[in-house]
Amino acid sequence: MTKRYVMVHDENKCIGCQACNVACRSENSTPDAVTRIQVRIEGPHGHYPDLHFKYHRVSCQQCENAPCVEVCPTGAAYVGDDGIISINKDKCVGCQYCIAACPYKVRFINPETRVPDKCDFCKHSRLAEGKQPACVSVCPTDALTFGDANDPSSDVAQLLDTRIHFQDKAHLGTKPRVYRIPGKRGGINQ
Amino acid sequence: MNNIWGSMEQYDPVVWNWMIAVYLFMAGLSAGSVMVAIGLRWYKRSRGLPVEGLPVIKASAIIGPAAICAGMALLVFDLTKPFDFYLILLNYNLTSVMAWGVLVLLLYIPLMFVYFALVFQQVLLERVPALTGLINVLRVIEQPLLKLMFVLAIGVAIYTGFLLSAMISYPILNTAVLPALFLASALSMGSASNILLATLAFNKSDSDCIEQVHRIEYPVAFNEALCLVLLFVGLNFSGPAAQAATAAISSGVWAQVFWFGVVGLGLAVPVLASTLAPVAWRHSKAFLIGVSSCTILGVLALRHFVVYAGQMYIS
Ligand code: SF4
Ligand code: SF4
Numbered sequence: 001m002t003k004r005y006v007m008v009h010d011e012n013k014c015i016g017c018q019a020c021n022v023a024c025r026s027e028n029s030t031p032d033a034v035t036r037i038q039v040r041i042e043g044p045h046g047h048y049p050d051l052h053f054k055y056h057r058v059s060c061q062q063c064e065n066a067p068c069v070e071v072c073p074t075g076a077a078y079v080g081d082d083g084i085i086s087i088n089k090d091k092c093v094g095c096q097y098c099i100a101a102c103p104y105k106v107r108f109i110n111p112e113t114r115v116p117d118k119c120d121f122c123k124h125s126r127l128a129e130g131k132q133p134a135c136v137s138v139c140p141t142d143a144l145t146f147g148d149a150n151d152p153s154s155d156v157a158q159l160l161d162t163r164i165h166f167q168d169k170a171h172l173g174t175k176p177r178v179y180r181i182p183g184k185r186g187g188i189n190q
Numbered sequence: 191m192n193n194i195w196g197s198m199e200q201y202d203p204v205v206w207n208w209m210i211a212v213y214l215f216m217a218g219l220s221a222g223s224v225m226v227a228i229g230l231r232w233y234k235r236s237r238g239l240p241v242e243g244l245p246v247i248k249a250s251a252i253i254g255p256a257a258i259c260a261g262m263a264l265l266v267f268d269l270t271k272p273f274d275f276y277l278i279l280l281n282y283n284l285t286s287v288m289a290w291g292v293l294v295l296l297l298y299i300p301l302m303f304v305y306f307a308l309v310f311q312q313v314l315l316e317r318v319p320a321l322t323g324l325i326n327v328l329r330v331i332e333q334p335l336l337k338l339m340f341v342l343a344i345g346v347a348i349y350t351g352f353l354l355s356a357m358i359s360y361p362i363l364n365t366a367v368l369p370a371l372f373l374a375s376a377l378s379m380g381s382a383s384n385i386l387l388a389t390l391a392f393n394k395s396d397s398d399c400i401e402q403v404h405r406i407e408y409p410v411a412f413n414e415a416l417c418l419v420l421l422f423v424g425l426n427f428s429g430p431a432a433q434a435a436t437a438a439i440s441s442g443v444w445a446q447v448f449w450f451g452v453v454g455l456g457l458a459v460p461v462l463a464s465t466l467a468p469v470a471w472r473h474s475k476a477f478l479i480g481v482s483s484c485t486i487l488g489v490l491a492l493r494h495f496v497v498y499a500g501q502m503y504i505s
Binding site for chain 2: 069
């Protein structure tokens with residue numbers, strides 16, 4: 001059966017420490033000015049003294065219906081056999097159509113290569129070695145779970161079967177592969 | 191206060207800038223000018239009137255190739271890898287509107303030079319007599335070529351609209367009226383620019399066709415206005431994010447560009463001037479130059495408004 005890599009972000013466990021952000025930066029040698037993931041701490045919400053924050057992970061959603069791939073004129077933005085959306089540097093002209101078309105605004109021009117860049121679940125480095133993406137490995141609270149959702153025994157499949165979850169901007173029909181488990185106190189904030 | 195997750199600079203939703211807006215303007219200018227001139231040629235021919243040497247047609251033969259080439263230069267300049275632009279000529283992803291645009295332009299741009307050569311045959315052959323054979327061949331197939339150019343010009347004007355409307359997360363852009371709006375505004379700036387250049391550079395007494403071109407401006411302006419109304423009325427009924435985007439015409443600097451530039455300069459001034467101005471003025475050079483300049487500036491404002499305000503609101 002084909003793989004369907006997904007990531008689940010449990011917003012109850014997340015503490016917004018940015019360890020994932022830093023680990024990603026070091027794993028992927030991301031230039032200082034840009035970033036592949038951020039966990040935005042939104043809030044405070046609620047009424048004093050019952051205040052709380054929400055933790056919103058911003059990174060490529062690995063859409064199954066990826067607008068960035070659809071609009072790319074040269075096919076430089078492409079879906080790999082494993083379903084992961086990547087960028088072929090050698091075909092890209094830098095028109096930035098994909099950056100404009102991504103509803104999650106997670107693509108950026110890498111100042112060193114002049115080519116768009118974004119999260120690819122560490123496809124070429126850690127995933128190729130059979131390891132988990134850097135952000136997942138480093139998370140101190142295990143807020144991130146990664147794996148093949150087509151395998152019913154995987155951690156992600158079990159989480160998605162048992163916990164209430166949502167996807168960002170689901171109404172756009174992009175079918176994101178990053179799932180979120182909403183914080184107990186917070187409503188769903190897309 | 192700094193946030194701990196890092197710089198937000200790369201998350202600016204405005205990705206395409208004024209260079210794209212000016213490119214969209216130039217592409218529309220070229221396509222509109224050629225459509226109007228070929229249309230006029232067919233109109234004249236169907237009435238048995240002569241079409242050679244008309245100032246408006248001469249104007250379009252200059253605007254057509256010049257505007258699209260200037261636009262292309264801007265487009266290439268705006269790429270992050272301008273020296274790799276040839277890659278877009280070798281690889282085609284046919285789900286992408288941009289790839290279709292490249293295919294259309296690949297035919298359209300050389301044909302613009304053919305168009306120029308056919309209109310300015312005399313001048314050209316005086317300088318480069320070696321082209322005589324080629325031009326004679328082109329003359330034979332002139333009629334089908336003109337039809338092809340007309341269709342491609344519609345393609346160029348419309349694809350620029352689809353280019354923006356394919357971006358699903360921008361409510362102002364992701365609408366079906368955008369291509370129609372771009373077509374209507376391309377026609378209005380096309381006729382205005384033909385009149386402007388014909389009045390400035392070519393002898394007006396050659397013919398009265400400037401007046402005929404001028405006449406199509408009313409229905410075109412009406413269609414343009416209708417598309418704008420449809421666009422914003424449509425947004426109002428398309429959910430909260432789209433509704434929020436209607437703020438584009440009620441607040442901020444782009445609302446001013448919209449009301450003063452697009453509606454004022456581009457639509458109200460030309461229509462009012464042509465209906466209210468005394469008949470004696472209407473044929474004067476200054477009047478034609480003034481009114482056509484307003485129309486053209488209005489469409490330039492429209493392209494900027496659509497590109498900037500369109501990207502500022504995201505659903
Ligand atoms: S989140 Fe953006 S960059 Fe990632 S697959 Fe979806 S559209 Fe493409
Ligand atoms: S910037 Fe590169 S990857 Fe993105 S759409 Fe253009 S050619 Fe494709």
